[in-house]
Amino acid sequence: NAGVTQTPKFRILKIGQSMTLQCTQDMNHNYMYWYRQDPGMGLKLIYYSVGAGITDKGEVPNGYNVSRSTTEDFPLRLELAAPSQTSVYFCASKPPGTANEKLFFGSGTQLSVL
Amino acid sequence: SQELEQSPQSLIVQEGKNLTINCTSSKTLYGLYWYKQKYGEGLIFLMMLQKGGEEKSHEKITAKLDEKKQQSSLHITASQPSHAGIYLCGADRTGTASKLTFGTGTRLQVTL
Numbered sequence: 115n116a117g118v119t120q121t122p123k124f125r126i127l128k129i130g131q132s133m134t135l136q137c138t139q140d141m142n143h144n145y146m147y148w149y150r151q152d153p154g155m156g157l158k159l160i161y162y163s164v165g166a167g168i169t170d171k172g173e174v175p176n177g178y179n180v181s182r183s184t185t186e187d188f189p190l191r192l193e194l195a196a197p198s199q200t201s202v203y204f205c206a207s208k209p210p211g212t213a214n215e216k217l218f219f220g221s222g223t224q225l226s227v228l
Numbered sequence: 229s230q231e232l233e234q235s236p237q238s239l240i241v242q243e244g245k246n247l248t249i250n251c252t253s254s255k256t257l258y259g260l261y262w263y264k265q266k267y268g269e270g271l272i273f274l275m276m277l278q279k280g281g282e283e284k285s286h287e288k289i290t291a292k293l294d295e296k297k298q299q300s301s302l303h304i305t306a307s308q309p310s311h312a313g314i315y316l317c318g319a320d321r322t323g324t325a326s327k328l329t330f331g332t333g334t335r336l337q338v339t340l
Contacts, residue, residue, distance in 0.1 A: 118270075145326065156232070156316055157271075157330040164326060172327065204270060216261065217318075217328065219270035 116140050120205050120220035127195040127227045135190040135223050137205030145208035146188040147217065148172075148180065150201040157204065163188055195227045231255055232319055232331035240337045246305050249334045251317035253298040259320035260300045261328060262291050266313045274302075274315075304336075312338045 121136045139146065144165045149157040149172075159172030163182040177199060179191040188207075192199060202224050206217040233252045241247050251260065259278050263271040275284045280295025288305045304311055314335050318328040 147327065149330070154237075154332075156234075156332040157318075159327055159329070162327050173329075206271075216273040216276060217271075219263075219272075221270045222268075 118205055118207050118218050118220035120203075120223050122223060123221070124224045125226070127192075127225065129195060129197065129227060131195050132191070132193050133195065135192075135203055135205075135225075137188045137190070137220060138186050139188075139205075139207040139218070140186065141207060141209070141218065142185060143207035143209050143218070144185065146182065147206040147208075148178070148188070148190045149204045149206065150174065151204060151222075152201050160190065160203075192225075197227050199225065200227045201225060231329050232317060234315075234317060234331040234334050236334060237332065238335040238337075240339060241307050242339050243308060244306050246303065247307055247336070248304075249302045249315050249336075251300045251302070251331050253319055255298075255319075255321060257293075257295065257298055257319050257321070258323040260291075260293050261318040261320070262300070262302055263316045263318060264313050265316060265333070271316065307336075307338045309338045309340070312336055 118139045147162045148160040151157050158174045161180040163169045166185050169180050202222050204222050205220040209215045231254050235250045261276045262274040265271045277293035283292045290303045293300045314333045316333045317331045
């Protein structure tokens with residue numbers, strides 16, 4: 115099993131450009147998450163999904179959109195990139211139906227908006 | 229202010245020394261998770277604590293949960309260079325672990 119796979123690993127965007135960060139998992143996990151990690155800070159939840167077709171906002175959703183058409187994929191869309199979105203983005207997933215299972219994390223996407 | 233405060237923010241210890249990292253919550257905890265992040269990589273799960281007074285150990289790392297104080301501590305005994313990284317605590321506020329709130333992290337360096 116590959117686990118949680120994120121692409122790309124690095125990306126530089128110009129202000130106003132758009133892009134999609136890809137996240138896929140092969141563990142049949144219902145729950146999926148997008149976090150961002152700013153330098154010297156912890157993780158902040160952007161969006162999460164408890165299953166295909168269901169998404170919900172986290173702490174910092176502004177400037178982002180998500181969709182969950184399949185169990186495996188949870189892409190994060192930046193429509194009009196801004197310098198404040200420079201960060202490291204982590205996708206994570208969790209097994210279905212259990213309250214106390216751990217999150218599995220991808221290796222992250224480092225995004226710079228210049 | 230942060231819901232989850234970690235202290236210290238950074239730590240440099242000599243190999244072989246013991247150390248403790250603290251995580252304090254300003255809100256009710258239903259579960260407390262500890263993760264480790266190696267520089268430039270994703271997060272690796274260390275352990276999860278649910279009940280007040282619970283203590284878990286994995287190799288040389290021990291974590292405890294003080295439910296009354298809404299605080300958890302992570303203790304590393306006889307630190308090694310492999311322990312270097314960023315340690316993050318995460319809290320379940322819903323009771324279902326549908327989403328976790330993370331602390332600001334503690335950056336640990338272990339010198340030879």
